Amino acid sequence: MTRNTPTREECARLDARDPLARFRSEFVLPEGTIYLDGNSLGALPAATPERVAALVEQEWGQHLVRSWNDAGWWEKPRDLGAKVAPLIGAAAHEVVVGDGTSANLFKVLVAALRLNPRRRVVVGESGNFPTDLYITQGVTELMGVSERRYDPRRQSLREALAPGDAAVVLLSHVDYHTGELRDMAEITRMAHESGALVVWDLCHSVGALPVHLSECGVDFAVGCTYKYLNGGPGAPAFTYAAERHHDTARQPLSGWHGHARPFDFAGEYQPAEGATRFLSGSQPLVADAALEASLDMWLRADLGEVRAKSLAMTELFIELTAAAGFGVVTPLPAARRGSQVSLSHPDGYPVMQALIERGVIGDFRAPDVLRFGFTPLYVGYVDVFDAAACLRDVVETGVWRAPRFSRRSQVT
Numbered sequence: 001m002t003r004n005t006p007t008r009e010e011c012a013r014l015d016a017r018d019p020l021a022r023f024r025s026e027f028v029l030p031e032g033t034i035y036l037d038g039n040s041l042g043a044l045p046a047a048t049p050e051r052v053a054a055l056v057e058q059e060w061g062q063h064l065v066r067s068w069n070d071a072g073w074w075e076k077p078r079d080l081g082a083k084v085a086p087l088i089g090a091a092a093h094e095v096v097v098g099d100g101t102s103a104n105l106f107k108v109l110v111a112a113l114r115l116n117p118r119r120r121v122v123v124g125e126s127g128n129f130p131t132d133l134y135i136t137q138g139v140t141e142l143m144g145v146s147e148r149r150y151d152p153r154r155q156s157l158r159e160a161l162a163p164g165d166a167a168v169v170l171l172s173h174v175d176y177h178t179g180e181l182r183d184m185a186e187i188t189r190m191a192h193e194s195g196a197l198v199v200w201d202l203c204h205s206v207g208a209l210p211v212h213l214s215e216c217g218v219d220f221a222v223g224c225t226y227k228y229l230n231g232g233p234g235a236p237a238f239t240y241a242a243e244r245h246h247d248t249a250r251q252p253l254s255g256w257h258g259h260a261r262p263f264d265f266a267g268e269y270q271p272a273e274g275a276t277r278f279l280s281g282s283q284p285l286v287a288d289a290a291l292e293a294s295l296d297m298w299l300r301a302d303l304g305e306v307r308a309k310s311l312a313m314t315e316l317f318i319e320l321t322a323a324a325g326f327g328v329v330t331p332l333p334a335a336r337r338g339s340q341v342s343l344s345h346p347d348g349y350p351v352m353q354a355l356i357e358r359g360v361i362g363d364f365r366a367p368d369v370l371r372f373g374f375t376p377l378y379v380g381y382v383d384v385f386d387a388a389a390c391l392r393d394v395v396e397t398g399v400w401r402a403p404r405f406s407r408r409s410q411v412t
């Protein structure tokens with residue numbers, strides 16, 4: 001520990017001054033747990049169970065099929081999109097909520113390739129989240145184009161774009177493994193200059209920091225809502241399409257919810273206006289109700305305050321664990337950090353299991369990374385202090401060597 005590292009008392013004073021502290025009571029959190037995995041599955045907002053129950057008992061149970069009109073079910077993908085929009089710096093009509101991130105990636109990648117038909121290459125990072133890599137593989141096979149993966153540790157994006165053949169660049173705004181934040185404005189500008197469109201995956205940045213899609217001139221973006229946005233396990237994802245592409249973009253899963261006049265029940269597909277054309281079919285309204293309860297809370301949160309506290313917490317955690325023998329995978333400059341700290345340790349898996357048994361929940365990503373997500377609405381500075389102390393203790397005492405901690409579960 002450095003001399004300036006705060007004490008537990010100083011952390012308590014930071015909590016007392018924290019403008020976001022009032023949100024903590026809006027979450028259900030188990031007693032005795034410090035939850036640092038909100039970057040994987042966000043915590044449960046206290047308002048959610050009642051909202052889900054109201055949908056099930058009233059809207060479904062009592063009003064039945066009339067709820068498509070009376071309870072706004074039909075409009076839900078657009079209404080939820082309008083609530084996500086301010087969190088990602090987009091206009092309301094540029095965002096819809098529906099389907100999952102993987103499916104939405106498929107839709108926007110194909111749409112982007114069709115908008116840039118003379119180019120034949122999708123460029124992306126080799127270390128991107130697996131579903132991004134797999135969907136890209138599926139799309140390139142289907143569309144008969146090729147893929148160029150680059151490793152940013154060995155090659156720059158500029159070099160990957162040098163051949164001048166890139167149709168689309170697909171990147172994650174914050175890397176799921178390292179927690180590195182990319183410069184969206186600069187990368188988007190560079191891609192456009194080379195003649196490519198840009199798709200950003202916001203899974204690890206939405207709700208973690210302010211995102212400025214319109215300002216950065218981004219073409220398309222997707223993101224999930226069950227991580228930092230607390231929408232619930234498997235909650236529906238969002239799709240952003242810049243207004244300038246609304247008339248020309250054609251996505252391949254052209255289902256009836258994306259039709260211009262769905263209740264004409266016409267034989268020919270005709271895409272709807274705006275981001276609505278990125279919808280496909282009926283949506284999980286029960287899951288939508290859970291997401292809406294959370295978004296209504298998020299709309300009261302100041303994203304500038306979220307970012308400031310997130311950076312303070314991640315920095316504190318890095319400081320407090322500095323002497324414990326971990327490698328720090330996450331970049332140290334604040335401008336390159338998301339809301340997560342990744343530490344490497346050769347025995348990362350059993351170390352994390354031992355930590356979880358003591359009530360500090362993070363997760364593990366192969367081969368050797370322990371991930372800790374810091375969610376400013378329900379994690380405080382004393383939590384960070386206690387979690388770091390617990391982690392140091394687990395490593396220093398060697399309790400993680402107990403054989404039970406090395407047994408692998410399916411989900412790590």
Ligand SMILES: *Cc1c(COP(=O)(O)O)cnc(C)c1O
Binds near residue numbers: 131
């Ligand atoms: C979590 C995550 C996903 C998840 O995709 P699903 O379709 O919701 O399973 C996709 N991309 C990134 C970068 C992620 O972090």
